[in-house]
Amino acid sequence: MKLLNYTLSYLSIALLVVVGVWAVIFYVNMLDEIYDSIDDGLENSKILIIRKVESDTTLIHKTEFMESNYAIHEITDQHALHVRDIYMDSTLYMQNEKDYEPVRMLKTVFRASNGKYYELQIVSSMVEEDDLIEDLFYAIVWLYIVLLASVLIINNVLLRKVWKPFYTILDKLKNFRLGSNENFSAVKTNVSEFNILNDTVSALLQRNIAIFNSQKQFIENASHELQTPLAISINKLELLTEKNSLSDDQLQEISTVIESLERLTRLNKTLLLLSRIENRQFPQQTSVNFNELALRLASAFGDLSEFKSVKISVTQPGTCIYSLNAELAEILLSNLIKNAILHNYPDGSVMVTIHATGISVSNTSHTGSLDPSHIFDRFYKNSAAKNSTGLGLAIVKSIIDYYGYTIRYSYTNGQHTFLIQF
Amino acid sequence: MKILVIEDEDELRNVIVSSLEKENFLVESAADYTTALDKVTGYQYDCILLDIMLPGGSGLSVLDALKKMRKQENVIIISAKNSVDDKVHGLNLGADDYLAKPFHLSELTARVKSVIRRKSMDGQNIIELNNVKINVDDRLLYINHEPVSLNRKEFDILTYFIANKNRLINKAALAEHIWGDHIDQADDFEFIYSQIKNLRKKLKDTGAQLEIQAVYGVGYKLIAH
Known part of the structure; x- marks a missing residue:
């Protein structure tokens, strides 16, 4: 969920509570004010009616409400002494509504000029509470919807603008790659929090870049520094083998030492190559024709494959x-082809197929299926081939990753197949 | 033939000097930038082996100085950095060849002889040994003045052997020279044997006064009778 909508989801709950509580308080206050106002009106009517009754005594016999809003009943003196003014809610049959509707009623007692006590009932029509609640409810719902909609719009317009630097930083971080030689540049903004974020992220990345570069430099330097002692050792032994005083046995011993040193040299070179690929130090690109390359490599490996009695065929659909x-x-390509030749059996075959969007290299083998989850790991060796560095496929994988291609391994009918998809 | 070896690692320099002296070159050496600059300014050499990383300055500056003095020395860069960029950069600055450390002594010998030959033989790139004559540029072999046909690899092997005559050639060195880097992990380099066998037969059949000897487990040696 996006940050903007996330805040909105919380806001919608908070708004619901606030608007709900507000609605209840508003309703209670309003009702109170209405009663107050009606009761004042009734009080006023009472004074007016009593004055009227004094001047027109026939009104004493008006015992029904009928067209006016009051009714008068005679009561006993005894009863009259206990009565005070009472405001009460009652109902009255309304002709227009054809139903009993709520009314506010004032019951009071007065003494007419004839000395008798009368009870006076005055009514005033009341708000219909259920209607009021219903109206209020719809008003509240609309208010809530409008509020949410405005918040949503404000969020999307205003906040998006406010948060823009943040999203820019996010975007830059997402696209940032260590070793891409690209520096992280801060986004200019007036918001101090974003500036702090910018500065912190920049500082963090600068530190990482520095560490990464020094590590990269270290691997490269270590490999280069190893080359010189290796060169000295190999060359000294080579000079030694040329001494005629050595016996055949001694010569062979020295030769195995040279072989080991050469293996070390290869390992060192390969690690350096891996590190250079991963450090993206091969920026130059040219248009490579894989058909030509495959044919050239097949012929370059001709002697090796002939020696191993392996047939290389290149098909070009x-x-x-x-x-x-x-x-x-x-x-x-040469790593894949070389592997296919070496991990084969006499009279086996290597098939290189060049499609328009992919290349497959298959070879016959007795080894059975390899573990697809580990074959591209560094130093993973399935066979005990003594000259293998265990890095050939790791290099293949890192080149594939470098360019964002894919490579799949499969084993069917006694054949290993590596399929590159561009 | 005078050669200057500019290399700051004592042991490596010594071993290169000894190897070149075996080929009867007159070898001088320099261990740092200043000595190197003094020597290239004051003397004339047929070939200069130049390390890039030197105490006191870069080997590339030595190359620059040579260029400014309009000297026509052959320069082979020997560098611990094996990158195409460095190689291109060095060659653009006027070096004749580029050799990455570690290298085989036989490879170094072959390269030194090749650059010297290219410039000294009046443009005629020809090697002669006993009754064998090789025209390197046209890739032709004459034995007793009779043309002998060789395939590309046999020709390269023979040239390499003659450059390193009477010296033991490591089979890995030979494989790398002829088959290139791709082959560097191929098991044991036994596959080179068939090419050698064919070459040997041709040399024998045509009466060449050369013989390729196998040194079991180590490599080969070309003996000039």
């Missing part, structure tokens, strides 16, 4: 041309 770094394209 489509022309596959994509823009990427030429060096990486070559590493990508």
